[in-house]
Amino acid sequence: MGSTSSMLTQYDIEEVQEHCHNLFSQQEIVSLYKRFCQLDRNAKGFISSDEFLSIPELATNPISQRLLKMVEGLNFKDFVAFLSAFSARATTQQKIEFIFKVYDSDRNGKVSFNDILEVLRDLSGSFMSDEQREKVLTQVLQESGYSRGSYLTLDDFSKVLGGHGLKMEVEVPID
Secondary structure, three states: OOOOOOOOOHHHHHHHHHHOOOOOOHHHHHHHHHHHHHHOOOOOOOEOHHHHOOOHHHHOOOOHHHHHHHHOOEOHHHHHHHHHOOOOOOOHHHHHHHHHHHHOOOOOOOEOHHHHHHHHHHHHHHHOOHHHHHHHHHHHHHHOOOOOOOOEOHHHHHHHHHOOOOOOOOOOOOO
């Protein structure tokens, strides 16, 4: 798996399956490998930010800069693990863990009011004022037993998002 020009062995496929908690079938992993090789234009064995942004859906995503921090330099195995959060087979907890990583941009294991506010700003753009975003966020946190000054750990974040029927399905084209 080191070189993207090589073919995947059965062992490689099984290793990737295990790494992504069996959220993709073996055929899906082979298809994802073909897509990875297309993205890895220089056959370096990992995907750069520019290569990642060549995916139109990601280039236009309002949180693409946050996602770039998560994907810069991903090898194939980590690329599949990254995509696994978008699988229809991923559990709610796996999806929450992914979303937490998006919000926790400084990777300190905690999400602050301002971290969440930044993501809301990215997502809502000019459709909401800063005052509206702060009001909504304050209300959501208070309803969950937290305040503006709270730092949410992954467990706290799960409590806030877990009861809201989280649906995060994105079609990952697997040819």
